[in-house]
Amino acid sequence: MKNILIIGCGLIGSSILRAIYTKKIAGNIYVYEKSKKNISIIKKLKVECKIVKKLNNTFVNFDLIIICTPMSQYPSIIKKISKFILNKTIITDVGSTKESIFKKVGKLINNNKNWISSHPIAGSEVSGAEYGNKNLFKNKWCVLIKEKNVNKKNLSKLKTFWKKLGSKVIMMNSKQHDIIFSMTSHLPHLIAYNLVKTATDFEKEKKYNLIKYSAGGLRDFSRIAASNEIMWRDVFFTNQKNIISAINLFIKNLNSFKRDINQKNNSRIIKKLINSKKVRKKIISLKQDINKPDFGRS
Amino acid sequence: MKNILIIGCGLIGSSILRAIYTKKIAGNIYVYEKSKKNISIIKKLKVECKIVKKLNNTFVNFDLIIICTPMSQYPSIIKKISKFILNKTIITDVGSTKESIFKKVGKLINNNKNWISSHPIAGSEVSGAEYGNKNLFKNKWCVLIKEKNVNKKNLSKLKTFWKKLGSKVIMMNSKQHDIIFSMTSHLPHLIAYNLVKTATDFEKEKKYNLIKYSAGGLRDFSRIAASNEIMWRDVFFTNQKNIISAINLFIKNLNSFKRDINQKNNSRIIKKLINSKKVRKKIISLKQDINKPDFGRS
Numbered sequence: 001m002k003n004i005l006i007i008g009c010g011l012i013g014s015s016i017l018r019a020i021y022t023k024k025i026a027g028n029i030y031v032y033e034k035s036k037k038n039i040s041i042i043k044k045l046k047v048e049c050k051i052v053k054k055l056n057n058t059f060v061n062f063d064l065i066i067i068c069t070p071m072s073q074y075p076s077i078i079k080k081i082s083k084f085i086l087n088k089t090i091i092t093d094v095g096s097t098k099e100s101i102f103k104k105v106g107k108l109i110n111n112n113k114n115w116i117s118s119h120p121i122a123g124s125e126v127s128g129a130e131y132g133n134k135n136l137f138k139n140k141w142c143v144l145i146k147e148k149n150v151n152k153k154n155l156s157k158l159k160t161f162w163k164k165l166g167s168k169v170i171m172m173n174s175k176q177h178d179i180i181f182s183m184t185s186h187l188p189h190l191i192a193y194n195l196v197k198t199a200t201d202f203e204k205e206k207k208y209n210l211i212k213y214s215a216g217g218l219r220d221f222s223r224i225a226a227s228n229e230i231m232w233r234d235v236f237f238t239n240q241k242n243i244i245s246a247i248n249l250f251i252k253n254l255n256s257f258k259r260d261i262n263q264k265n266n267s268r269i270i271k272k273l274i275n276s277k278k279v280r281k282k283i284i285s286l287k288q289d290i291n292k293p294d295f296g297r298s
Numbered sequence: 299m300k301n302i303l304i305i306g307c308g309l310i311g312s313s314i315l316r317a318i319y320t321k322k323i324a325g326n327i328y329v330y331e332k333s334k335k336n337i338s339i340i341k342k343l344k345v346e347c348k349i350v351k352k353l354n355n356t357f358v359n360f361d362l363i364i365i366c367t368p369m370s371q372y373p374s375i376i377k378k379i380s381k382f383i384l385n386k387t388i389i390t391d392v393g394s395t396k397e398s399i400f401k402k403v404g405k406l407i408n409n410n411k412n413w414i415s416s417h418p419i420a421g422s423e424v425s426g427a428e429y430g431n432k433n434l435f436k437n438k439w440c441v442l443i444k445e446k447n448v449n450k451k452n453l454s455k456l457k458t459f460w461k462k463l464g465s466k467v468i469m470m471n472s473k474q475h476d477i478i479f480s481m482t483s484h485l486p487h488l489i490a491y492n493l494v495k496t497a498t499d500f501e502k503e504k505k506y507n508l509i510k511y512s513a514g515g516l517r518d519f520s521r522i523a524a525s526n527e528i529m530w531r532d533v534f535f536t537n538q539k540n541i542i543s544a545i546n547l548f549i550k551n552l553n554s555f556k557r558d559i560n561q562k563n564n565s566r567i568i569k570k571l572i573n574s575k576k577v578r579k580k581i582i583s584l585k586q587d588i589n590k591p592d593f594g595r596s
Contacts, residue, residue, distance in 0.1 A: 096514075121514050125578070126591040141511060176506070183500045185514030191493055192515075194555050195486060196574040198548045202481050208474070211577060212584045213439060216394075216419050216483030217490075219587040220518055226578035229571035236559045236567065247556050250496045251549060257492050258545050261534045269534060273527035276494040279509060280423070280524035286510045289517040293424040295593040 001063040001161070002027040005052070007077055009033040009042055011124060012094045013068030014132030019165045021047040022134045030060060038129040055080040062086070064161065066118075067093040071101060071234040078108045085114055090154045092118045096181065096231070097239040098145050098174035116158050117145040119177065120167060121185075127228040138166035139287070146171040182242035186235055187250060190243065192225040193232075299361040299459070300325040303350070305375055307331040307340055309422060310392045311366030312430030317463045319345040320432045328358060336427040353378040360384070362459065364416075365391040369399060369532040376406045383412055388452045390416045394479065394529070395537040396443050396472035414456050415443040417475065418465060419483075425526040436464035437585070444469040480540035484533055485548060488541065490523040491530075 004026040006013050013033070020026050029049040033039050039051060052058050055077065062084070067077055074093065085091065091114045095101060098117050106112040120142040124131065142162040146155060159169045172180070199218055203210045214222065236243060260268045284291045302324040304311050311331070318324050327347040331337050337349060350356050353375065360382070365375055372391070383389065389412045393399060396415050404410040418440040422429065440460040444453060457467045470478070497516055501508045512520065534541060558566045582589045 121511060124591045131591060179504060180506050180508055180511060181514060183497050184508050184511045184516045188493060188515030188519055190555060191489060193570060193574050194552050195489055196577050197570055198551050199481050200577060202547060206477060208478050210478055210482050211580050213419060213478060213482045214581050215586045216479060217486030217522055218482045219581050220522055221486055222578040222581050224515055224518055225574035229568055232571055233567050237562050240559055243559060244556055247552060249500060251552060253496050254492050254545060254549060257488060258542060261538055261541060264535050269531050270527055272491060272495055273530055276491050276523035279494045279498060280520040282509050283512050283517050283520050288513045290595045293422045293429060295595045297588045297593045
C-alpha cells in the first residue's frame with residue numbers, strides 16, 4: 001500500500017505504526033494523534049512517519065485508514081475524514097464492539113462501502129504509545145467483520161494487511177462478534193471491575209485492611225480492572241444488550257453456586273470445579289495462555 | 299526444633315519440607331503422605347526425611363506437626379495424631395479457613411491447647427509435590443491465628459518458624475481471618491469458577507466456539523478456576539456464611555453496574571472504572587503483584 005493513515009496512536013495505534021514500519025508495509029505512514037505525550041513518544045521512535053496536525057486539511061490519497069481511538073470518538077472522526085475518502089480507500093478500526101458501530105458508521109460514511117471493521121485481540125491493561133510493540137499482533141487473533149455486502153477485494157486486502165502484522169485472521173459478522181466477545185472479554189472485564197468495587201466497598205464497611213492480602217486471588221482480577229476507562233465505558237455502552245444478557249446468565253449461575261454452598265451439595269460443586277480445570281487446559285492447548293503456574297510471575 | 303512432622307506433602311507440604319531441609323530448621327523431618335505419586339517425587343528430592351507409613355504407630359516426640367492436607371481430612375488425622383501428642387507439641391495447619399476448623403479441632407484435641415493455625419498466602423492453581431519450591435513462602439504473608447487463650451510461647455515459636463521460611467508473619471483471630479479472606483481470596487475463586495461455568499454454558503447454548511478467543515479476558519479467570527477442587531470445596535463449605543455475604547454484596551454491585559449500563563450513566567461508570575485502576579496501583583505498590591503489563595506473560 002502506498003499511503004496509510006493511523007488515527008489515534010496509543011497502545012494499539014503505535015503498535016500498528018511500529019509493525020507497518022518494520023515490515024515495510026506502506027510507502028508513507030501518516031499519524032493523527034491528539035495527545036501531546038503520545039506524539040512526543042512517537043517522534044522519539046526510530047520510525048519514519050508524518051504527523052498530521054489537522055484531519056480536515058489532509059489531502060493525501062489514502063489506501064488505508066485505521067481508526068485506533070476510543071469508539072466514542074468515531075462519529076467526529078468519520079465526519080472529518082469523509083471529506084477526503086476516495087473510492088479505493090479502505091477504512092477500518094480496532095474497536096472491541098461492532099454491531100452498533102456498523103449501523104452508526106454506515107449512515108455517516110458512503111453507506112459502509114469503504115468500511116470493514118477489524119478487532120485485533122491484543123489489548124492489555126496498559127494504554128499509551130509508550131507500551132506499543134511491533135510484535136503485539138504476532139500469533140494473536142484478528143477478527144475481520146464480514147457483512148453481507150462486503151467489498152471482497154477490500155476484505156482480501158485487509159486480511160493480507162493483518163497477516164503481514166503477524167495476526168491469525170478470522171472472519172465473522174458483527175452480530176456474532178458482539179455475542180462471542182460479550183462472553184470472552186466484556187463480561188470478564190465487567191466482573192473484574194465489579195469484584196474490585198466489591199472489595200473496596202467491603203474494606204470501607206468492615207474497616208479492615210484487605211488489599212494487602214490480595215495475592216490470594218484478588219490481584220488477578222485487578223489487572224484487567226485497571227484497563228482504560230474510556231475504552232471500556234464505550235464497550236459497555238455499545239454492546240449493552242449482549243452484555244446485559246451475559247450478566248443475567250452470570251447472576252443465575254452465581255445464585256445456583258450460592259445454593260450449592262448453602263446446601264453443602266458436594267457432587268454439584270465438585271462437578272463445577274472439575275469442569276473449570278478442563279477449560280483451563282483447553283485454553284492452554286489453544287495457546288491462548290502460557291502453560292506456567294501463576295502466569296510465570298513468581 | 300528437633301522433630302517436625304509434615305502431614306500431607308503436596309504443593310504446600312513439599313515446599314515446607316524443602317524449605318525446612320534447606321534452612322536446617324529441624325533435626326529430623328518426618329513426612330506422612332497418602333499419594334504414591336507424591337511419595338515417589340519426595341524420595342527423588344535431595345532432601346533427608348523419614349516417610350511415616352502409618353500415623354497410628356508413630357512414637358516420636360514431635361515439637362511441631364504441620365497438617366497440609368485438604369481441611370476435610372482434619373478430623374480423621376486429628377483422631378490419629380491425638381494418640382502421640384505431647385504437652386510441648388505444637389500442631390498447626392495451612393488451611394484457608396479458620397473459624398469453623400478451630401471450633402471443630404478444639405473439641406477433638408486437648409481443648410485447642412496445642413493448636414495454633416497458620417495460613418501461608420502462597421497457593422497456586424497447581425497442586426502436587428512436583429510443583430513444590432523451597433522459596434514458595436519467601437516474602438509472602440503467613441497469617442497466624444491468635445485466639446484469646448493462645449499459648450504465647452508456642453505462638454512465638456511458630457512465628458519464628460515461618461519467618462525462617464521467609465514469610466512475613468501477621469496475627470489475627472480466626473473470625474477476622476475468615477472475613478478478610480472471604481473477600482480477597484474465596485470470592486475471587488468462586489467468581490472465577492462461575493465465569494468459566496457461564497462461558498461454557500453459553501458456548502453450548504449458542505453453539506459458538508468461544509474458548510479460542512479467551513485471550514480477551516477470560517483466560518485470566520481460568521487460571522484460578524483451575525485450582526484444586528477438593529481444597530476449594532472445603533473452603534466454600536467451611537467459610538459458608540462469610541462467602542454467602544460476599545456473594546450477596548457482589549450481586550448487589552453487579553445489579554447496580556447493570557443499571558448503569560442500561561441507563562448509559564457515564565459519570566457513575568467512569569467513577570467505578572477509575573477507582574479500580576487506583577486499587578491495582580495499590581496492589582502493586584504493596585508488592586502483591588508484579589509491575590509488568592499482562593503479568594509479563596507476553
